[in-house]
Amino acid sequence: MPNQIEVNNISKSFGKHEVLKDINLEIPAKKIFGIIGPSGCGKTTLLKTMIGFWEPNSGEVKYETRNLKEHSKYIRQIVGFATQENCVYPKLTVKENLEYFGTLSNVPRTTLKSNMNKVVKFVHLEDSADELAENLSGGMQRRLDIACALIHSPRILILDEPTEDLDPILRKDILALIKRINQEDTTVVMTSHLLHEAEQLCDMIAILHNGRLLKCGTPEELRNSFSKEDEIHLVTIKRQYADLVKKIKSKDVKKIEKAGNRLVIRTTDAEDTLEKILKVIKSQKDKIVQIDVRKPSLTEIFESLVKKSGEAPRGH
Amino acid sequence: MVKLLEVIKKNFKILIRSKSSALIILFGPLLLILLVGTAFNTSAFYDIKVGSYSPNYNELSNSILEKLQQDQYKIFKTKSQEGCINGVKTGAYHLCVIIPENLTVSQEADNTIQVYADQSRMNLVFALRSAIIDKVGERSKELSESLTSIVVGQLEDAKSSLEEKQAVVKILKNSNEQFTSGLVNIETETANLNLGDDNIIGQFKNKTAELKLQTNDTRTLTEIDDIIKVLEQKISAIESASDAIANTVPSLKETAIAESSQLVDLERTSNKIISSVEAIKVRDVETLVSPIKTSTHTVTTEKTHVNYLFPTLIMMVVMFVSLLLSCITVIREKVSKAYFRNYISPTKAGLFIVATYLTNILIIVLQLAIVLSVMLFIQPEISNTLLNMGAAILVITSSFILLGMIVGYIFNSEETATIGAISLGTILLFFSNTIVPLETLPSSIQRIVDFNMFVVSDTILRNIIIFGLGLNESLPEIQILLIHIAIFVLIIAAIYNVSSKMFNIKKYFHK
Secondary structure (H helix, E strand, O other): OOOOEEEEEEEEEEOOEEEEEEEEEEEOOOOEEEEEOOOOOOHHHHHHHHOOOOOOOEEEEEEOOEEOOOOHHHHHHHEEEEOOOOOOOOOOEHHHHHHHHHHHOOOOHHHHHHHHHHHHHHOOOHHHOOOEHHHOOHHHHHHHHHHHHHOOOOOEEEEOOOOOOOOHHHHHHHHHHHHHHHHOOOEEEEEEOOHHHHHHHOOEEEEEEOOEEEEEEOHHHHHHHHOOOEEEEEEEOOOOOHHHHHHHOOOOEEEEEEEOOEEEEEEOOHHHHHHHHHHHHHHOOOOEEEEEEEOOOHHHHHHHHHHHHOOOOOOO | OHHHHHHHHHHHHHHHHOHHHHHHHHHHHHHHHHHHHHHHOOOOOOOEEEEEEOOOOOHHHHHHHHHHHHOOEEEEEOOOHHHHHHHHHHOOOOEEEEOOOOOOOOOOOOOOOEEEEOHHHHHHHHHHHHHHHHHHHHHHHHHHHHHHHHHHHHHHHHHHHHHHHHHHHHHHHHHHHHHHHHHHHHHHHHHHOOOOOOOHHHHHHHHHHHHHHHOOOHHHHHHHHHHHHHHHHHHHHHHHHHHHHHHHHHHHHHHHHHHHHHHHHHHHHHHHHHHHHHHOOOOOHHHHHOOOOOOOOOOOOOOOHHHHHHHHHHHHHHHHHHHHHHHHHHHHHHHOOHHHHHHHOOOOHHHHHHHHHHHHHHHHHHHHHHHHHHHHHHOHHHHHHHHHHHHHHHHHHHHHHHHHHHHHHHOOOHHHHHHHHHHHHHHHHHOOOOOOOHHHOOHHHHHHHOOOHHHHHHHHHHHHHOOOOOOHHHHHHHHHHHHHHHHHHHHHHHHHHHHHHHHHHHHHHHO
């Protein structure tokens, strides 16, 4: 199956301010596609250009092989969009908002009610269906916004910073909701400046920096492209790591550093290094509190890519 | 159609659920009309303070002030002329009346009453000045009538005396004629006497001489001689008297003839005077005092201020509510977070414009229904004009709503849009007849102001409500409004996209 969305050489400027430069994306169907980058890197502009709110200075966007400019009505029918600002009417109830946006999205009257019930249930707002939107909590408002984007059963859902301004619990809720939406065979395109969040959720990730696309791929592909090394994070009861550091040194161990209570060891042979660590701890009659073996985080990859690009992030 | 209704429904819900909006929409006009209806449902001026100063008040000046007091004017006598004039400047008095010392009715006296007014309150000044002039004029007329009635009375008396004396003149004239003819007779008779011509005495003497010769009775003869002598004396006396009469009668005749001509002259003069007095057609004192009367009649039957104010009142409600409501509806939608979702929905932009217009027009129709219901209660006769009024208001409201929508699309915040709409309304109101007559403006500006939507709309409503005319009579004004509407629609269509994108550009950079 061809890519569901294709972004080809998109550039967008506001006056002399170039926000997007030659962006190319290929977004496959039924995946969660994350666009990550710091605030001000052009994520929102990219999304708004992708749905036709902004007209690009150059390049084109295609949905299911159809050009956005020529088939905007059709494309708006198959795309749902939720911004980071909760695009709902505060003076309307949950149901009224859904009914209103459903009608605008050409949902037939006969199916609108069932759609509303389904969506309300899906985003867990059944108990607040008759509440005014302004009386809902931040998380509920975000869920209502997503519900409004889903009311016309779109095949593609675009979410701009869906977890922005939410506390960790609500954030977890929304991420779970996105996962469920995707499980219903809806393609999700989302932006986030919280890199670890995208790392957990997305099937594919594009890294955006100062309006340029630095890298795009699955999280695994990104990690591999960055480094073959693994990181071992270790915390012991005694937290005395000096002897351990001396004993595990080898050609495979590239870097050992202390980060707070933890000892971080970067190695090209994680299994061998782990064996050595366990032996030393046993001999010292110490005990392990926590031990993790992981690839470098997306944050590290991002930081490395930014360094390579030689550009400081906008607004920093 | 379903989408349109859904958008209108949403607009209504949002407006009604916003307490302040609901209050303004439903109770604002009702409150306004009630206040205006109660306050202006009268034709009089209340609590008008008139300062007055005169170095010396007399009966006449006091009577003028009393006349003003009878009409609910409050009179304040000041100690000095400056105090009175300054009172107008400080707002203590609405007018200042300076009455000359010992106001009297005489040729020498200065009877000029000076009225000082604050020209910045022009409408009130004109009304009050006219009222004061009326009151002073009333008193002045009374005085004139009294003086004129004396003159006319004297004239009438003289005429009747002359008429009475004309009979006497006639008698005198007749007597004179008789006297003259008597004189002529006397003259004739005297001339015919000829006592000496017949020589009667000589004949008497001859006969007596003959008797003497025939008789010796000397005694008798002597007695006859004595008689003859007496007779001779008498005849001589008669002759002298006759001569005297003959001498006197011509002069008497001349005098009588002269008197007769004087009497004729007198009669002619008195006749002339009488006929001159009779020739004066107008002898009615009131007519003499005010030979030409002016009276102002209203072209309508209404009597209270509210009747005259009604079209302007309706216009002010329509203009401000339309401008503000449509402007706020647009700007609230524009700044609403949900605006973006509307924009990206598969719905044409025109539908939102039409829905905004229809929402506003429905709300204003609702408001006007309230206002008109109250007015129908106050003034039931306007029910005849309801249909025409409804049609006119629809056109008028449409033009103002579209103008308000333009303001809404141009500005980017509710505050600036509201100020913009109010400023626009104030400009339209200021360049209308409501505050200052348009005739006070230079003709070049007047030509532009003739196209002022407020002026045009006010004219239409005045034609319908006050003069009871049909829509045909206001066709040129309606055409002007329709042209306005067409232009506004084009402007809205042109700026809708631009303004929405501009707004989001600003929002982008703000973020």
